[in-house]
Amino acid sequence: MTKQEIVQQIFQKKSYLCVGLDTDIQKVPKHLLEYADPVFEFNKRIIDATKEYCVAYKPNIAFYEAMGSKGWESLRKTLEYIPKECFTIADAKRGDIGNTSGLYARTFFDKESSGLDFDSVTVAPYMGHDSILPFLEYPGKWVILLALTSNPGAMDFQEIQLPDGDMIFEKVLNTSKNWGSSESLMYVVGATRAERLQQIRKIVPDHFLLIPGVGAQGGSLADVSKYGMNKDCGLLVNSSRGIIYARSDEHFEEAAAEEAKKIQTEMQGFL
């Protein structure tokens, strides 16, 4: 999917919401457990309920892997069910030596090999350029590189200051921004540090940012939009648990739709 197509969809739907499909079989409403594939049934209903209000879907791969080969089947069916206009993100946080990252690229981008055909994959930066470049060899596909994450452990390494004054996450941005362009590379930026967005926009004014951590993880959508938005919008703001687990009974779809709509309405005001 091209940057232009993403931007178009954002302004058409007046939304930059990404719905995180972090579907834990242990949290799926009981009445779906009678189906052969409860995770897929749950996702299908969540997608139907939210597709009007969001522009992207982001399954976190851990939730599918945890169920072994069965989980990979649920993931494949879910991906097929997502409407074609929506941007799809494999939240996998992969990264290995070049040779092996090429295999991970095959996993998420090469349908003939794995059955999956995501638009993008999240990648961890620790192993450097050759762990990222193999993903960028697929035309029309995206790498979403971890820069600043929203969890407590982000403080352990990402915010350490280097002798030149930059923090490690800034070094990651500066070093990596020319590995791809803003047409193939996005960044994960934890929304609970909205004050950091100004710093980040100085380094990568044109790149899309994927913002996790609004909602359950505590970030403010107003702050994120104020400090992170650029002329193309340039933001995908993710909400997972706040939407998909808004209710845990047979009315979970309506509750998910309502939550997604609430966020979309707020976003409309910021666009």
Next chain:
Amino acid sequence: MTKQEIVQQIFQKKSYLCVGLDTDIQKVPKHLLEYADPVFEFNKRIIDATKEYCVAYKPNIAFYEAMGSKGWESLRKTLEYIPKECFTIADAKRGDIGNTSGLYARTFFDKESSGLDFDSVTVAPYMGHDSILPFLEYPGKWVILLALTSNPGAMDFQEIQLPDGDMIFEKVLNTSKNWGSSESLMYVVGATRAERLQQIRKIVPDHFLLIPGVGAQGGSLADVSKYGMNKDCGLLVNSSRGIIYARSDEHFEEAAAEEAKKIQTEMQGFL
């Protein structure tokens, strides 16, 4: 598996060799392609040929994922086939926020959930402590944390010097070494930088080190053994391509056995 059991096996087999099962369906000898599961058939023969000479097996998960749900089945069967005395490493380089790392732990450690029951998993450090701790909650299981990797991209971030003189990989070692003990935490250290091993041993004298990159990636076993070994041996040295692709015809097993034996014999001299 306990540290004591690993050490015992090393001195019994006079080997600290780990065989990397990086099995690419595109490189499996042609005569195996007629089987229903060529990847498993290949691994089975490699395991039979090498189990006498090695103490650990390390499937790199990318190679299995790249084949989707079918690949996960090959992985599950391979893991079941590995002799119980051998230490097993899921080379997955995972890491996510705490909640999600818990799911990755379920993936690799909880057989009931995923069908897999590895002894250990490799984890990337970028997201900090809460991305690692969930793995350590499983008694008898190990985290193998990336410290210094053997690829060209390792230079991008891992060897950057901090104001206190430490390099980032040293900061990772210093910060993380108390998250677990040397009974539950190992480190990945790229063997192509054997001169770094002395630095690393000053910080983590007692931890086991997993050394990739001997062989195809160019490290020297003599250097690694000289600078990395401690009283428990403290080393697992991995070879993947050099062993499993020693030959690509119907004599690949004999060639793999020969390569593994050659390395084991060299190791015997260093123990």
